[in-house]
Amino acid sequence: MYLKEIYTIKAPYRESMNIRGYSFGKGDKAACILGPVRGNEIQQLYICSQLVKKLKELENNGCISSGKEILVIPVVNNYSMNVGKRFWGEDNTDLNRRFPGNPQGDTTDRITGAVLEAVKDYGFGIQFASFYMNGEFVPHVRMMETGYQNTSLANLFGLPYVVVRRPRPIDTKTLNFNWQNEQTAAFSVYTNKNDEIDDKSARQAVAAVLRFLTRMGIIRYESHSGYISHVIQEEQLTNVHSMSGGIYRRQINPGEEVRYGQIIGQVIDPYEGGVRENITAPTDGVVFFAHTQPLIHEGDIAYRLIHRLHE
Amino acid sequence: MIQTVVSAGLPVGENLMIQKKRMMGKQTEGPGSFGRISIVTGIHGDELEGQYVCYELARRLEEASEQLYGIVDIYPALNPLGMDTRHRAIPQFEMDMNRIFPGNRDGAVMERVAASVVEDLIGSDVCIDVHSSNAFNREVTQVRISQDFKERLLPFAKLLNTEMIWLNATETVHESTLAHSMNMLGVPTLVVEMGLGAAINMDYGNRIVDGILNLMREMGLWKGAVGQIRQPAVVLDSAIQFIRAQKEGIFLPSISHEARVEKGEVLGRIVDVLHTSVQEEITAPCDGMVFTLREYPMVYEGALLMRILMEQGEESGQSCT
Numbered sequence: 001m002y003l004k005e006i007y008t009i010k011a012p013y014r015e016s017m018n019i020r021g022y023s024f025g026k027g028d029k030a031a032c033i034l035g036p037v038r039g040n041e042i043q044q045l046y047i048c049s050q051l052v053k054k055l056k057e058l059e060n061n062g063c064i065s066s067g068k069e070i071l072v073i074p075v076v077n078n079y080s081m082n083v084g085k086r087f088w089g090e091d092n093t094d095l096n097r098r099f100p101g102n103p104q105g106d107t108t109d110r111i112t113g114a115v116l117e118a119v120k121d122y123g124f125g126i127q128f129a130s131f132y133m134n135g136e137f138v139p140h141v142r143m144m145e146t147g148y149q150n151t152s153l154a155n156l157f158g159l160p161y162v163v164v165r166r167p168r169p170i171d172t173k174t175l176n177f178n179w180q181n182e183q184t185a186a187f188s189v190y191t192n193k194n195d196e197i198d199d200k201s202a203r204q205a206v207a208a209v210l211r212f213l214t215r216m217g218i219i220r221y222e223s224h225s226g227y228i229s230h231v232i233q234e235e236q237l238t239n240v241h242s243m244s245g246g247i248y249r250r251q252i253n254p255g256e257e258v259r260y261g262q263i264i265g266q267v268i269d270p271y272e273g274g275v276r277e278n279i280t281a282p283t284d285g286v287v288f289f290a291h292t293q294p295l296i297h298e299g300d301i302a303y304r305l306i307h308r309l310h311e
Numbered sequence: 312m313i314q315t316v317v318s319a320g321l322p323v324g325e326n327l328m329i330q331k332k333r334m335m336g337k338q339t340e341g342p343g344s345f346g347r348i349s350i351v352t353g354i355h356g357d358e359l360e361g362q363y364v365c366y367e368l369a370r371r372l373e374e375a376s377e378q379l380y381g382i383v384d385i386y387p388a389l390n391p392l393g394m395d396t397r398h399r400a401i402p403q404f405e406m407d408m409n410r411i412f413p414g415n416r417d418g419a420v421m422e423r424v425a426a427s428v429v430e431d432l433i434g435s436d437v438c439i440d441v442h443s444s445n446a447f448n449r450e451v452t453q454v455r456i457s458q459d460f461k462e463r464l465l466p467f468a469k470l471l472n473t474e475m476i477w478l479n480a481t482e483t484v485h486e487s488t489l490a491h492s493m494n495m496l497g498v499p500t501l502v503v504e505m506g507l508g509a510a511i512n513m514d515y516g517n518r519i520v521d522g523i524l525n526l527m528r529e530m531g532l533w534k535g536a537v538g539q540i541r542q543p544a545v546v547l548d549s550a551i552q553f554i555r556a557q558k559e560g561i562f563l564p565s566i567s568h569e570a571r572v573e574k575g576e577v578l579g580r581i582v583d584v585l586h587t588s589v590q591e592e593i594t595a596p597c598d599g600m601v602f603t604l605r606e607y608p609m610v611y612e613g614a615l616l617m618r619i620l621m622e623q624g625e626e627s628g629q630s631c632t
């Protein structure tokens with residue numbers, strides 16, 4: 001293993017922010033794994049740290065295939081992490097909306113530009129990311145429909161679901177989109193949490209990445225075969241909205257099955273304590289996403305359901 | 312008349328409300344129709360220049376209401392929670408509201424709100440979206456137009472009494488702005504930028520009010536007085552020099568906003584306070600006018616310090632070295 005310095009940004013009154021990569025093996029740029037670009041992606045940081053630990057062991061045991069190099073960047077934005085902010089502290093810029101970046105541009109463009117430059121030549125790109133909405137997901141691999149996406153490769157992670165998203169204009173500024181445009185097969189891996197650690201899903205994510213690297217011949221590692229993934233187009237998910245605002249009582253977790261008409265959540269009157277609304281499942285299905293905040297707005301997405309696939 | 316454009320329940324004892332003021336004048340000439348102009352502002356909660364424009368425009372229209380024809384709709388706060396909390400984005404959702412248009416009826420709350428705003432604006436003959444830079448940089452009065460809509464918008468833009476009209480190269484991400492969405496839907500929409508976030512420059516505001524009245528007069532919506540209207544410089548990206556910090560530190564400009572500068576002139580320094588040293592001296596790369604000037608002193612490498620409109624740069628695109 002050796003360290004690669006990717007970018008350094010200096011601040012008047014803080015230690016420099018150094019973006020570092022951990023490189024394993026020697027040879028072709030086979031795979032790159034990238035951790036948090038947002039300051040609240042603590043679970044993602046944890047997963048990357050565990051991958052670095054695991055890859056170190058594998059390298060010491062001679063289990064990285066010859067002629068293959070793997071790069072792990074455990075964190076891009078440690079500055080925001082250390083001050084408890086999700087976005088760039090100075091101007092609240094979301095770094096994951098600043099790709100492809102620009103070495104002559106604004107501060108955040110320089111950061112993302114340097115990161116993309118460092119990762120763009122790898123064959124496979126894996127980013128541990130978070131969604132713009134707060135809540136919990138079923139673990140899945142997410143890809144943008146850019147024309148370069150390859151869902152059969154995404155299945156090799158062995159996570160329960162692969163979601164393909166048709167990019168909207170805003171998505172053209174994400175790493176995933178720009179990485180694919182650089183001809184890297186780019187995957188975003190989502191586990192259930194962001195700002196707290198869930199050991200079980202972290203282990204599942206580490207296993208998924210090691211499984212993928214094994215199947216692509218980049219490492220040698222005995223792994224469980226995982227799930228056979230369902231591929232879903234994001235627009236096929238059914239959004240379940242709350243019709244009122246109030247205190248939110250969630251009754252179902254991501255990954256659980258629901259039946260048509262089942263009560264899956266309740267909105268409680270925040271003054272008088274009564275049930276203002278029973279949120280019911282509009283279809284048989286599996287919970288893909290769940291709103292987890294204790295308060296809910298009128299019109300919020302309480303759940304996103306995967307319509308049950310009939311045999 | 313005050314109308315509620317959209318209302319959505321917040322969790323605890325409050326509704327999010329976007330409201331507008333509708334002013335009805337006499338029927339416009341022509342076949343039985345009312346012309347309509349819409350003024351929107353406050354998409355970015357930290358931008359307040361539009362507050363004065365909305366207030367002053369309505370005040371002047373009410374003062375001479377017999378001169379008003381057609382409909383004027385004023386939307387002073389598209390992001391009311393952001394304005395209330397001195398927050399650029401939508402609080403909690405942390406989304407830039409100007410990146411979620413045209414909205415989505417089946418989406419998250421703010422996407423639904425955005426869709427309602429768009430529906431309400433449809434039917435306007437022209438729409439003006441007033442912005443005031445951000446908390447970092449001071450701007451001269453300008454209209455920003457993406458190249459895609461140049462033919463259609465330039466005639467309107469020239470009436471607005473701004474210092475300049477900047478024809479921007481279009482970035483895909485701009486497709487999710489209110490202005491782009493409305494232009495795609497056939498409502499000519501102009502973005503006015505001026506001043507500084509979290510502040511009001513009444514002189515700039517008065518110029519824009521004059522400009523809007525001038526535009527309304529051309530549209531047949533206003534028969535009252537209009538002030539002196541200036542001719543804007545129409546500029547392309549290539550006529551603009553961006554000056555960015557190459558070092559981190561505290562930025563101390565030595566020129567003022569709107570200054571005319573000469574090539575080689577010292578424009579400011581970036582200093583290291585702890586070590587009492589000059590990190591970088593900034594000099595003018597060309598002759599021109601400083602139309603953007605950084606007000607917020609703390610900088611990282613890459614921070615925008617100034618933009619200079621190059622002399623003789625109008626629509627010519629010469630480069631200066």
Ligand SMILES: [Zn+2]
Nearest residue numbers: 355358442443
């Ligand atoms: Zn703005």
